[in-house]
Amino acid sequence: MPRRPADAQQRQAAPDLPAEPTQAGRFEQARRVQSMALLEDYAELIADLHATGGEARPTDIARRLGVTHATAIKAITRLKREGLATARPYRGVFLTEEGEQLAARVKARHLLVVEVLRAIGVPPDAAEQDAEGIEHHVSDITLQAFARFLKGVK
Amino acid sequence: MPRRPADAQQRQAAPDLPAEPTQAGRFEQARRVQSMALLEDYAELIADLHATGGEARPTDIARRLGVTHATAIKAITRLKREGLATARPYRGVFLTEEGEQLAARVKARHLLVVEVLRAIGVPPDAAEQDAEGIEHHVSDITLQAFARFLKGVK
DNA sequence: ACGAATATGATGCCAAGGCTACACTTTCTT
């Protein structure tokens, strides 16, 4: 029989995706979210480069992200694999329709997160810095609450 | 000469740690922060297990985190390597003084983040869920702003 | 006391995301 007596808590954890309110479920969801973070930042950045300069070259992307171009190219490979981007060799990276939609959502979320931090009293630099990581963990529900909060403050 | 004309922006990026207000600097800092996230969650959890049950066994830790025990043991190895924990084979994991301090800071930050989300109007479940990822990206400066904000609301 | 059940630890595998180094392509300048 078992090895430790008073706590045989053997939950089964169905093949869920939604979130599950247990502690393990929260950590699992946090890991899922984290695995999207890099894709989100790339999509947002590529859209931004297209919106401003017109092109999204691996070297531009790499410089803006603070990584080497080799690293950027590998990430771009993943973006392509996930159906978020295409690339013409030596001619830059382009977002698919799905990639564009992701970028738009991510950009709006990023801005909203910064706004909320500022509204709470976080100094501008810290707000910009922390938002870069925080944004990825803000769920739709939370985002809606943020929007309501800002309406009230404004 | 170069290949693209109007944007030869070749900053050097000294061996900084502080943060650097450039976009690349923000991404770099976000990556540094992320590399601490797992250690923080383990430290917080081990402290919690000690506070309640008395022991922090690899299997307990694994179950609470939603990973296999093999994964937990590997992470514990890293905690030991970083001087945050010790372990007596088959007898559980223990935080060092430094580990205890980290755990205490992380726990306080976690609670404060949840409180702020709640105060903003985020539903309890979403607040708990999102805080698990957000917490790691909340800097000291931001945390202070959170504390001030809560004082004002209360 | 002993066997079964469970926990623990070690290994090996994998993908993600960093890096450096090197080869190749494109573009710019002369």
Add this chain to the structure above:
DNA sequence: AAGAAAGTGTAGCCTTGGCATCATATTCGT
């Protein structure tokens, strides 16, 4: 029209953090 400079792509290496599997250690029930 070259040649130089910069960008691009590929390959190989590393660490982190997942997993499954297997062997070993501990504990519990009888």
